[in-house]
Amino acid sequence: MxxxxxxxxxxxxxxxxxxxxxxxxxxxxxxxxxxxxxxxxxxxxxxxxxxxxxxxxxxxxxxxxxxxxxxxxxxxxxxxxxxxxxxxxxxxxxxxxxxxxxxxxxxxxxxxxxxxxxxxxxxxxxxxxxxxxxxxxxxxxxxxxxxxxxxVPHGEPGVSGIDPWYAPSGQVITLGHAQRSSWEETLMACKGIISFDAVLCTHMHADMAPVLHVASRDYLTENKAGIPPLATIALGPSGCAGCGRPPAGAPVWGESDPSEFPLLWPPPSSGRVVDAVRPPLRLGENGEALPQRLIVSCTWCLTNRHCESCHRWWCADCYNPTVSKKLSDLERLSRAGLSYLPSREELDNGATSGERGDHIKVFNRLCVQYCLVDEWMVGAGGGGMWG
Structure with missing residues (x-):
C-alpha cells in the first residue's frame, strides 16, 4: 500500500x-x-x-x-x-x-x-x-x-469520541495562541466564502471586552486593534462554570450560519463544506439530541479566568479578575508551604467573615476549587489541606 x-x-x-x-x-x-x-x-x-x-x-x-x-x-x-x-x-x-x-x-x-x-x-x-x-x-x-x-462517515467519533473543537479540550491549535497571527486578516476577508479549520474569537471577545486583563487589553490595543484574534482554545458546550451561560451569540448548529463553524477532520467524502463543518451529534443522558454549541476563545480573553486542567471558565458576570480579591486568599495562595485554603463552602457561597473582595477562582492557571486543591492534596499524601 x-x-x-x-x-x-x-x-x-x-x-x-x-x-x-x-x-x-x-x-x-x-x-x-x-x-x-x-x-x-x-x-x-x-x-x-x-x-x-x-x-x-x-x-x-x-x-x-x-x-x-x-x-x-x-x-x-x-x-x-x-x-x-x-x-x-x-x-x-x-x-x-x-x-x-x-x-x-x-x-x-x-x-x-x-x-x-x-x-x-x-x-x-x-x-x-x-x-x-x-x-x-x-x-x-x-x-x-x-x-x-x-x-468514513463524517461526524463518526474518533479515538476520543468527540471532536476537539466541541469538547473541553483546551488549546486546539498552536498558531495564534501566544501571539497575534498574520492569518487573522485572511479569515476576515474570506468570511462566508472560504471556510478554515479555525475561527476567529468574536463571541467570547465581545463578551469579555469590558473585563479583559490589563495586560491582555494593552497587547490587543497595540497589536491589530479591532481585529479579533484566532480562537485557539476549545471550552466544550457547558458554558460558564458559575452560571452556565455561553458567550452571547456563540453559534449553535442548525440556528447559526455554517460559516461560523470550523472545518472538522476528516474531510467529508461528499466534498461539501456544510458536511465538513457539521459538528458531531451531542446526546444527553437519556439519549436525546442536545443543541450543539461552539464555545471557543483566544488566550487573552481567558487570562486568569480559565483552568488549564479541567477547562472550567467564568464569564464576566460571575468573575472579574481585575477587581479586588480577598486579602486572605492572596496571602494563603502566595505563601510557600500552604497549610490552609478557603473551605469549599466559602468558595461556593462566599466568605462569611465580611471580608471585602471576591474569592480567587484561578491561581497559577488552575482553578482553586477543584484542580489546585486536588493537586496539593495529592502532594500532601492525602493528609488534607482544608482549614
Whole structure:
C-alpha cells in the first residue's frame, strides 16, 4: 500500500527531476515538480477534474505556485483542500492568494475552493484510518472522486469520541495562541466564502471586552486593534462554570450560519463544506439530541479566568479578575508551604467573615476549587489541606 509520498516518487517524481535538473528552475518549480508529475498523470487519464477533496498534508512538493494552479487552473475542480504542515509552502503568499480570490470584484461563481485546512495538526500515520482512501492511491473512476479523502462517515467519533473543537479540550491549535497571527486578516476577508479549520474569537471577545486583563487589553490595543484574534482554545458546550451561560451569540448548529463553524477532520467524502463543518451529534443522558454549541476563545480573553486542567471558565458576570480579591486568599495562595485554603463552602457561597473582595477562582492557571486543591492534596499524601 503506497502513501502519498510513495505515489509522488513512483508516478512521475523521479522522472520529472531527471528531465528537468539541467534547466534553470525556480525554487517553487523544483519542489513542486514531483507532485505536478502525479497530477499531470491524473489529468491525462481524465480523473483530475473529478477530484473535489485533495489532501496534501506534510508533502514537500506543496508550494505556493502549485496551490495557485489548483485554485485557479481550469483543469481543477477542488472544493476542499488540506495543506497542513507543508514545509515549502509560503504562508504569506498563500494568504495573499486566498484574499485575492475572495476579493469583492472576483468573477461570479468563483472561487471554486470552499474550504482549506491549514491550522490543525495532522495525526501521526499510525493514528490515521487504515482505509486506503486516506492515501493518494485510493482514486477510483466513480463520479465525485476524492484524492486523499476519508471514506468514513463524517461526524463518526474518533479515538476520543468527540471532536476537539466541541469538547473541553483546551488549546486546539498552536498558531495564534501566544501571539497575534498574520492569518487573522485572511479569515476576515474570506468570511462566508472560504471556510478554515479555525475561527476567529468574536463571541467570547465581545463578551469579555469590558473585563479583559490589563495586560491582555494593552497587547490587543497595540497589536491589530479591532481585529479579533484566532480562537485557539476549545471550552466544550457547558458554558460558564458559575452560571452556565455561553458567550452571547456563540453559534449553535442548525440556528447559526455554517460559516461560523470550523472545518472538522476528516474531510467529508461528499466534498461539501456544510458536511465538513457539521459538528458531531451531542446526546444527553437519556439519549436525546442536545443543541450543539461552539464555545471557543483566544488566550487573552481567558487570562486568569480559565483552568488549564479541567477547562472550567467564568464569564464576566460571575468573575472579574481585575477587581479586588480577598486579602486572605492572596496571602494563603502566595505563601510557600500552604497549610490552609478557603473551605469549599466559602468558595461556593462566599466568605462569611465580611471580608471585602471576591474569592480567587484561578491561581497559577488552575482553578482553586477543584484542580489546585486536588493537586496539593495529592502532594500532601492525602493528609488534607482544608482549614
Amino acid at each position: 503506497s502513501t502519498c509520498q510513495d505515489v509522488e516518487e513512483h508516478s512521475g517524481g523521479n522522472s520529472w527531476r531527471a528531465a528537468r535538473m539541467d534547466e534553470n528552475l525556480t525554487e517553487d518549480e523544483f519542489y513542486a515538480g514531483p507532485l505536478r508529475g502525479v497530477l499531470g498523470k491524473l489529468a491525462r487519464i481524465k480523473v483530475l477534474q473529478n477530484i473535489q477533496t485533495l489532501v496534501l498534508d506534510e508533502l514537500a512538493s506543496v508550494t505556493h505556485d502549485l496551490i495557485s494552479d489548483i485554485v485557479l487552473g481550469p483543469e481543477y475542480n477542488v472544493r476542499i483542500l488540506s495543506v497542513r504542515r507543508c514545509l515549502n509552502l509560503n504562508h504569506s503568499k498563500l494568504q495573499q492568494l486566498l484574499r485575492h480570490i475572495c476579493r469583492p470584484s472576483r468573477p461570479e461563481g468563483t472561487p471554486r475552493l470552499q474550504g482549506i485546512y491549514v491550522f490543525t495538526q495532522p495525526a501521526p500515520i499510525n493514528q490515521q484510518t487504515s482505509d486506503s482512501s486516506f492515501l493518494a492511491s485510493g482514486v477510483t473512476g466513480s463520479q465525485g472522486v476524492q484524492l486523499g479523502a476519508a471514506a
